[in-house]
Amino acid sequence: MATRRIGIIVNGATGRMGYRQHLVRSLLAIQEQGGVELADGDRLLPELLLVGRNEEKLAAVAARHGLTDWTTDVDEALASEDHEIYFDALVTNLRVANLKKAIAAGKAIYTEKPTAESFEDALELARLAKAAGTVNGVVHDKLYLPGLLKLRRLVDSGFFGEVLSVRGEFGYWVYEGDWQSAQRPSWNYRAEDGGGIVADMFPHWNYVIEELFGRIVDVYAQTATHIPERWEENGQAYTATADDAAYGVFRLEGGAVVQMNSSWDVRVRRDELVEFQVDGTLGSAVVGLHGAWIQPREATPKPVWNPDVKDGHDYYADWIEVPDNAGPDGFDNGFKVQWEDFLRHYVEGRPYPYDFLSGARGVRLAEAGLASSEEGRRIALDPLTEV
Numbered sequence: 001m002a003t004r005r006i007g008i009i010v011n012g013a014t015g016r017m018g019y020r021q022h023l024v025r026s027l028l029a030i031q032e033q034g035g036v037e038l039a040d041g042d043r044l045l046p047e048l049l050l051v052g053r054n055e056e057k058l059a060a061v062a063a064r065h066g067l068t069d070w071t072t073d074v075d076e077a078l079a080s081e082d083h084e085i086y087f088d089a090l091v092t093n094l095r096v097a098n099l100k101k102a103i104a105a106g107k108a109i110y111t112e113k114p115t116a117e118s119f120e121d122a123l124e125l126a127r128l129a130k131a132a133g134t135v136n137g138v139v140h141d142k143l144y145l146p147g148l149l150k151l152r153r154l155v156d157s158g159f160f161g162e163v164l165s166v167r168g169e170f171g172y173w174v175y176e177g178d179w180q181s182a183q184r185p186s187w188n189y190r191a192e193d194g195g196g197i198v199a200d201m202f203p204h205w206n207y208v209i210e211e212l213f214g215r216i217v218d219v220y221a222q223t224a225t226h227i228p229e230r231w232e233e234n235g236q237a238y239t240a241t242a243d244d245a246a247y248g249v250f251r252l253e254g255g256a257v258v259q260m261n262s263s264w265d266v267r268v269r270r271d272e273l274v275e276f277q278v279d280g281t282l283g284s285a286v287v288g289l290h291g292a293w294i295q296p297r298e299a300t301p302k303p304v305w306n307p308d309v310k311d312g313h314d315y316y317a318d319w320i321e322v323p324d325n326a327g328p329d330g331f332d333n334g335f336k337v338q339w340e341d342f343l344r345h346y347v348e349g350r351p352y353p354y355d356f357l358s359g360a361r362g363v364r365l366a367e368a369g370l371a372s373s374e375e376g377r378r379i380a381l382d383p384l385t386e387v
Contacts, residue, residue: 001041003034006347007083009107011074011090011098013050014057016185017112018089021141023050026336028065036340044343051077074098078105085346088112091187092194096121103128108135110342114203115359117194119367122360127387129356137342137352138359140207142289144334144341148208150292150322151278151285155212159294160280163213163256170201170274171245171263177231184264186232189240196242198223198369201262203362205248207354210361213278214252220378221248221369226265248369286319289334293319357387 008027012018027046030036035043050070052058062070071077078086078101086102088095088111096116102109109129115138116122129136142148154160175182187193188200198221209216223243230240245263252258272288283296301318303311324330345352361384368379 001043003043003045004038004347005045005047006085006343007047007049007080008085008087009049009051009077009080009083010087011051011077012088012112013070014052014054014061015089015091019061021335022087022089022112022339023048023061023065025333026339029333029336030339036343038344039348044347046343047082049077049080049083074101078102078107084108085110085343092117092199096125099125100128103132103134106132106134108346109356110137110139110339111359112139113359114199114363114366115356116363117199119360119364122356122363123387126356126360130387135346135352136356137345138354138356138362139335139338140211140354140358141334141338142204142208143211143354144337145289146324146326146331146334147272147287147289147292148212149326149331151276151287152212154278154283154285154292154294154322159283159296160278160285161282161297163254163278163280165256166209166213166258166276166278168205168258168260168274168276169266169270170261171197171266171268172273173267174244174264176227176229177233177235178237181233182230186230186238188264189230189242189244190238191242196223196244196370197262197264198243198246198366201246202248202366202369203359205250205258205260205262206362206365207358209250209252209258213256213258214254215383216250216258216365216381217253218251218378218380219248219365219368219372221246221372223247223370223373226263243370243373246369246373285322290331292322294322295319357384360384 010023013023027048030046035045037043050058050062051074055072058070086107086109088098092114115125174184188195224245225240225243226245228240229237231237245265248260250258271291274289276287278285285294295318342352372379
């Protein structure tokens with residue numbers, strides 16, 4: 001068994017997602033475990049070059065983790081012959097230009113989503129990458145999390161029979177920033193900076209829905225900016241110009257209907273910050289990002305609706321929890337597992353399924369959702385399987 005080293009440029013290493021999910025919990029964790037095991041028994045060990053816009057923050061992150069290779073010059077990083085993969089965790093409105101540079105530099109690319117602010121730009125990236133022969137992947141982290149892995153098993157096993165509907169609730173109360181600091185950066189609430197919950201979450205819903213339940217044929221959405229004034233990190237008030245809630249209905253090939261409520265203005269009374277209820281002819285499931293509960297047809301209670309009489313039945317007790325039977329070590333971190341999956345596909349020369357084209361479909365859904373809300377109509381989506 002040999003150890004092979006692979007250089008990775010991490011752009012956006014000081015940001016919230018870039019630092020926590022990708023640097024600390026994924027790439028550094030892969031280093032600590034001795035690399036990624038490949039099919040031939042070799043291990044692939046990442047060597048990192050950190051890139052960021054703030055020199056002070058970048059130096060502090062590098063020092064904290066004993067890393068010596070870092071720069072604030074993305075062009076310098078892309079010129080490195082020792083680093084063949086470019087990863088992008090920048091804010092969305094900076095992503096397209098940097099991904100184009102990485103394609104031109106001949107790097108393989110793995111990037112956060114959304115890949116662009118517009119479908120036109122996202123599709124152009126897919127076409128440029130294909131023309132250049134660039135190996136490319138987009139973060140589809142939800143598919144690698146325990147709850148969604150359990151849901152995939154249920155779907156693949158035929159547990160649901162015919163899937164009739166999916167209902168999803170996502171979100172939490174994000175503080176306005178006046179009397180307590182907000183949990184999300186202020187740019188999220190400015191459309192001119194690439195913010196908005198539709199741009200952020202509809203690309204997620206697109207890959208979750210199409211991978212687990214089927215292609216979305218049309219969308220109807222209603223968006224809202226429920227909280228029109230928020231406060232900057234420096235305490236200054238500003239006008240929120242982006243949507244902070246979206247209520248979407250997606251019709252799928254085969255007739256199933258998906259309803260997704262997404263909101264940064266909702267107080268949570270459920271087991272997780274996101275939950276999906278899937279109802280089918282043979283059974284139902286309630287699934288979060290980690291937990292999953294099922295109710296088969298044979299064990300479905302028979303409620304009787306008496307609105308004037310208190311119902312003493314414990315409906316929660318009718319559900320069976322799906323166990324965490326993922327092997328002796330359980331489920332690993334979803335972001336880390338997808339990094340390992342992408343790296344294996346890349347070095348073993350296999351096409352990666354969650355590519356720029358998949359990312360473009362997610363951007364298209366977000367764009368269609370915003371158009372639907374503005375125009376008050378259902379928007380049809382044609383198949384998009386090649387550029």
